[in-house]
Amino acid sequence: MDKRSQQKFILTPKIAMLCLTAILPLLGDIQAQSSTNLEIVSHIEKLKDNDKLERLEAVRELRKIGSPAIPALTAALQDEENRIRGGAAFALGAIGAEAKTAIPQLIAMLKDPDDRVRLDAAVALRRIGSPAVSALAEALQEPNNKQIRINATFALAGIGAEAKPTIPILIKMLKDNDEEIRLNAAIALRGIGSPAIPDLTKALQDKNEQVRRGAAIALGKISSPDTHPSSKALPSENQPISNPTNVAVCVPPPPRHPVSTTPTQSRINPSAIRLTPTPTPSPTVRPTVRPTPVKPTPNPCTPRPNSGITAPSRNQ
Structure with a gap:
């Protein structure tokens, strides 16, 4: 056997081993895929x-x-x-x-x-997430199906900033005749966050009061962090908000399910507010009652510390 033949004889097993090493993982993948398919x-x-x-x-x-x-x-x-x-x-x-x-x-x-x-x-x-945004945008515009619109807003609220393309539709929904539609649209805008601020700022000047209030609810969650929730009151019925960055509307945490308004959920019942004595030395500070939010604002505010007010829970 000449030298060249000897080299081929020596290399052949090594090449075979290398090929086998490369093929075995592929065989394992094929076997695993076959097992999964079965x-x-x-x-x-x-x-x-x-x-x-x-x-x-x-x-x-x-x-x-x-x-x-x-x-x-x-x-x-x-x-x-x-x-x-x-x-x-x-x-x-x-x-x-x-x-x-x-x-x-x-x-x-x-x-x-x-x-x-x-x-x-x-x-x-x-x-x-984002792959669903365009389909959800279409669902928001279902003309005669309230339930699909509400659930679509709930989905968009969880997607967040990636749902930015739906902002114009949600702003338009703030003037819907149905209170639940308006509230859930505001919550969706709140969930989208900072990308919605420019459109919400414009909405604060809208001639429609419901649009202004919906925008205020949304901005209450995404306003500047140094603004205390109890530092500003809601605007009067016919008063647009001129400085939205300083506005903070008291709102509950984002819901885990679509919001449904009932008489007890949509506004604070004054009779449900319980006054408790303020534990401060004399002169005693009289407890004060926070004014009932203007209808149909569905968000009771958290009382300020030592205000002497116990706000009703969400389930009341």
Whole structure:
């Protein structure tokens, strides 16, 4: 055997070993993918089971798999059982932006007859984030469906600054005839934050009182940090706000679900305010009652320290 043949003989096993080293991880990936696919197929079969508990368990397992399970979870959004539809929506939201292919189905679920399913769909759209903004903008303009509009505002509030393209629509919604629509639009603008300030500043000068008040509610959350919530009162009915950076309207923390106004939620009931003695030395300071916010402001203010006022809770 000549020298050249000897070199080839020595190198051949080394080359084979290198090739094998490169191929083995690929084989592992193929095997893992094959195993995942088999698992998904198994859970898809469970989704066809008549037992709703089996179907619910399948949704939970598909959620653990993640993005490869998106098509199966999207199909589960059509299930007749509320918990399964809601669970599938929740699972898609947990996957995040990769689940953007399910956005049309989730938008349709914002008008689901079950309120929990609607909430799960809205939360899922919040988690998917910016890919859902354009579809949510269209949902805001549904002419005859109040529920889908409210849930769309809730989703946008959670997306935050990336929902900036919807600001003009939300500003327009501040003059809607429906109080819940107005309030949820203001909360969405508050959630979007600083990108909404220029439009909200203009809205403070709007001739429509409801628009001015909605803008004030939104700016109350995103005003300058040195402004104390109790330092400024709401403007009078016909008085526009000239300096929005110094305005702070007392508002509760952002809600975990769309806001629904009722008589007890939409304004403070004076009879519900309880006066307590102020524990200060003489001369005794008389406790004072904060004026009832002008209708329909739905946000009771937190009392100032030592004011002697116990404000009613949100659940009252």
